[in-house]
Structures are given as structure tokens and as C-alpha cells.
Amino acid sequence: MPPTEQTAVPVRVIGLISGTSVDGIDAALVEISGTELDLKIELLAGETYSYPAELKEKILAVGAGEAISIPELAELDDAIACTFAQAAQNIQLNHQSASLIGSHGQTVYHRPPESRGIGKKTPPDLRLGYSLQLGRGDLIAHLTGITTVSNFRAADIAVGGHGAPLVPRVDAFLLSHPQEGRCVQNLGGIGNVAYIPPRRDDWLAKIRGWDTGPANSLLDLAVHHLTAGAETYDESGKWAASGTPCNPLVEQWLSQDYFHLPPPKSTGRELFGVAYLHQCLKDAEAYQLSPADILATLTELTVASIAHSYQTFLPQMPQRVLLCGGGSRNLYLQQRLQLLLPSIPVLTTDEVGLNADFKEAIAFAVLAYWRQLGIPGNLPAATGAPQEMLLGEIHPSLVN
Numbered sequence: 001m002p003p004t005e006q007t008a009v010p011v012r013v014i015g016l017i018s019g020t021s022v023d024g025i026d027a028a029l030v031e032i033s034g035t036e037l038d039l040k041i042e043l044l045a046g047e048t049y050s051y052p053a054e055l056k057e058k059i060l061a062v063g064a065g066e067a068i069s070i071p072e073l074a075e076l077d078d079a080i081a082c083t084f085a086q087a088a089q090n091i092q093l094n095h096q097s098a099s100l101i102g103s104h105g106q107t108v109y110h111r112p113p114e115s116r117g118i119g120k121k122t123p124p125d126l127r128l129g130y131s132l133q134l135g136r137g138d139l140i141a142h143l144t145g146i147t148t149v150s151n152f153r154a155a156d157i158a159v160g161g162h163g164a165p166l167v168p169r170v171d172a173f174l175l176s177h178p179q180e181g182r183c184v185q186n187l188g189g190i191g192n193v194a195y196i197p198p199r200r201d202d203w204l205a206k207i208r209g210w211d212t213g214p215a216n217s218l219l220d221l222a223v224h225h226l227t228a229g230a231e232t233y234d235e236s237g238k239w240a241a242s243g244t245p246c247n248p249l250v251e252q253w254l255s256q257d258y259f260h261l262p263p264p265k266s267t268g269r270e271l272f273g274v275a276y277l278h279q280c281l282k283d284a285e286a287y288q289l290s291p292a293d294i295l296a297t298l299t300e301l302t303v304a305s306i307a308h309s310y311q312t313f314l315p316q317m318p319q320r321v322l323l324c325g326g327g328s329r330n331l332y333l334q335q336r337l338q339l340l341l342p343s344i345p346v347l348t349t350d351e352v353g354l355n356a357d358f359k360e361a362i363a364f365a366v367l368a369y370w371r372q373l374g375i376p377g378n379l380p381a382a383t384g385a386p387q388e389m390l391l392g393e394i395h396p397s398l399v400n
């Protein structure tokens with residue numbers, strides 16, 4: 001991966017994403033300069049804008065497999081694009097306007113690629129992955145008057161990659177350290193890691209990334225179930241902290257295939273969603289767990305799957321773990337992960353100067369910026385693609 005040394009004047013870019021938690025649209029207004037090794041970002045504003053309740057319900061239902069007609073799909077796509085465009089307008093209030101938007105959109109379906117009979121045929125018989133993000137970029141460009149880059153995963157998938165995770169390449173250029181090997185661990189609905197070796201010699205070739213499995217998806221679903229819909233998440237992990245993890249159950253769940261699959265790998269709510277939680281709750285009946293114990297045990301699955309994947313798949317353990325995403329605000333989860341990785345400080349990216357709540361939104365601003373400069377956005381070691389690709393479709397605005 002030869003880094004591009006060309007530099008650029010600072011550009012004001014908006015990054016937008018709603019992740020697998022479907023908890024709202026994260027918007028970041030950033031000023032970006034440099035390219036890769038000299039990449040610099042300044043977060044001017046970051047906000048999370050909730051979806052209207054009805055839209056959120058529809059997204060979750062469609063994501064969980066509810067049937068939808070083509071005209072309804074078009075309407076949903078447009079409704080999501082409108083809320084994203086509104087988020088872009090709002091984040092610019094009291095600031096100079098941006099000249100570019102990078103919009104991830106809302107994932108409603110993700111299917112990793114499948115190899116069929118590798119080694120028997122050349123090229124291998126590969127069923128390409130499929131990943132659908134709604135909130136079309138052309139409508140966002142039309143509504144905001146700002147050139148918008150969207151559909152970031154398609155180009156990587158088209159050459160056989162997973163199309164995910166994409167953030168590790170941005171992490172590498174924003175969070176590498178000259179002496180320290182780091183794991184940047186995102187805790188969204190799904191967890192994903194970027195392993196960044198110390199920035200020397202051929203460090204770029206040694207970066208790794210993959211989806212670690214569930215982070216908050218099962219926890220949020222469990223809280224919703226245990227409170228009959230009254231609560232959506234466990235603030236700071238307080239409820240889970242009052243319970244005790246059931247270790248035999250964690251061991252049983254960890255035997256699941258996904259955790260043993262070598263990277264590159266990606267996953268989503270298709271696997272770690274409602275049906276998975278119901279199986280977990282059924283398994284828990286045998287141990288007569290209290291609601292707090294169930295949450296503690298699901299938290300333990302998240303942290304144990306992360307620690308297990310580092311120990312199994314990393315070339316060497318990091319010297320520091322930097323958490324980001326909403327789960328980095330779950331103190332109980334952070335404490336449990338620290339217990340499983342006793343000799344490695346577990347901090348958040350805030351502590352090294354990168355906002356942990358808006359890092360994904362910032363990353364999509366950077367990916368859009370890279371797209372305009374002709375710099376690839378994927379990291380083949382993380383997505384499994386055979387080559388670097390320019391990511392995203394550019395939708396020019398008619399205004400700028």
C-alpha cells in the first residue's frame with residue numbers, strides 16, 4: 001500500500017452514518033488536510049440526530065426480514081436520505097458550510113462473500129457479498145446542494161471483498177503511534193477492530209482488521225425485551241454490573257462458528273440479531289439467571305469474543321486498546337475487557353485526542369475526501385479484497 005504523499009488544502013467535510021444500532025444519525029463536521037501519513041482532522045461539530053420513531057421501527061423491521069414492496073423500499077430509501085440531508089443541514093448551523101458530504105447511509109442488509117470450492121477452480125468460484133445501505137446519495141446532494149459521496153462498500157464487494165470493515169484504514173492514519181502497537185476497538189451494534197502496529201518499517205503491511213462479533217446489538221435487544229420496550233439500552237452498563245456473568249454459558253456461546261472463523265470477516269444483525277438473542281435467552285433458562293445476570297453474561301460474550309479474537313488472530317498483542325463507539329460509554333463493559341486483558345491498558349480514543357462517539361462519522365468524511373483525491377479507502381487485509389479500491393459514488397450537486 002504505497003502512501004500518497006501529495007497534500008491538499010484544508011477542506012470542510014460532513015461525515016454521516018447510522019450504524020447497526022439504528023440509534024440515530026451521527027453527523028460530524030470536520031476540517032481535513034493532508035492525505036495519508038500527514039492526514040489531519042479537526043472536529044468542528046458532532047451531533048447525533050434521532051430518527052423519527054416510526055422510521056426507526058420500519059428500519060429495524062425491514063432489517064429483521066419484514067417483507068417490503070419495491071415502492072415501499074423506494075420510499076424508505078428517500079425517507080432515510082431526507083433525515084440524513086437534514087442532519088447535514090443542522091450540523092452546519094453556526095459554522096461555515098461544507099463543500100463535501102460522505103454519507104455511509106443505513107445498513108439494512110449485509111451478506112459476506114462466500115468461497116465455493118477455492119482451489120478447485122481458477123479463479124475461485126466466489127459468491128460476491130451483498131451489502132445494502134439506504135439513504136441515497138443523489139437525493140442528499142439534491143437536498144443539500146453539496147456534492148455527496150455514498151455507497152462506499154460496493155467497490156470493495158465488487159472485487160470479492162466483504163465491503164467491511166472500512167474504518168481501519170482511516171484509523172491507521174489517524175491513530176498510529178511510532179512505538180506502540182494499538183488495537184482500535186469499535187463497540188457499536190457490532191464490534192470491529194483495527195490492529196495498528198508501531199509506525200515503522202513495513203507497518204502498513206501489518207495492519208489487520210475484522211468484525212469481532214456482537215458489541216451492543218444483543219445487549220440492546222435484551223434490555224428492550226427485559227423492560228417490555230420501556231428502555232433501549234443499559235446506561236453505563238449499570239444494570240449488567242449488578243449481575244454476575246455465567247461463565248459456562250459464555251463458553252458455550254463462544255463455540256459458535258463465527259468466533260473461530262479467521263479474518264478477514266464481517267457480520268451484522270443478520271447473525272447477531274433477534275433470533276440469536278432468543279436462542280441466548282432459551283439457553284439461559286437452564287441456569288435460572290436473573291435479568292441482571294443475563295445482561296452481565298451477554299456483556300461477557302462481547303468482551304470474551306474480543307479478547308479471544310485478539311489472542312487467536314493477531315500477530316502479536318497490542319500495547320494499548322482504544323475503545324470507540326457507543327459501547328465505550330459502558331463502564332462495566334470496559335472494566336470487564338480490562339479484566340480479560342490485564343497487562344494492556346484499555347482506554348478510549350478520546351484519551352488520545354479522537355472523539356470516540358463521532359469517529360465513524362469522521363471516518364466517512366475522510367473516505368469521501370480520499371475519494372475526491374483519488375486515494376483508495378479500503379484495506380485489503382481488513383476487507384479481504386484482493387486490491388485497494390477507490391470507494392464511493394460521487395453525486396455532484398448542481399449548486400457547487
Ligand SMILES: Nc1ncnc2c1ncn2[C@@H]1O[C@H](COP(=O)(O)OP(=O)(O)OP(=O)(O)O)[C@@H](O)[C@H]1O
Pocket residue numbers: 018019020021022023186187188189190191216219220233234235236237324325326327329330331360
Ligand atoms: N452511556 C452509554 N452507556 C452504555 N451504552 C451506551 C451508552 N451510549 C451508547 N451506548 C450503546 O452504544 C450503542 C450505539 O453505539 P454506536 O452509535 O457506536 O453504534 P452504531 O454506530 O449504530 O453501530 P456500528 O458501529 O455497529 O455501525 C447504543 O445502542 C448503546 O447500546
Ligand SMILES: CC(=O)N[C@H]1[C@@H]2OC[C@@H](O2)[C@@H](O)[C@@H]1O[C@H](C)C(=O)O
Pocket residue numbers: 019020107109110131163164165166167168186188189190191192211266267268360
Ligand atoms: C455492513 C455494515 O454496515 N457493517 C458495519 C457494522 O458496524 C460495525 C461493523 O459492522 C463494521 O464492519 C461496519 O461499520 C463500520 C463503519 C466499518 O465499515 O468500519
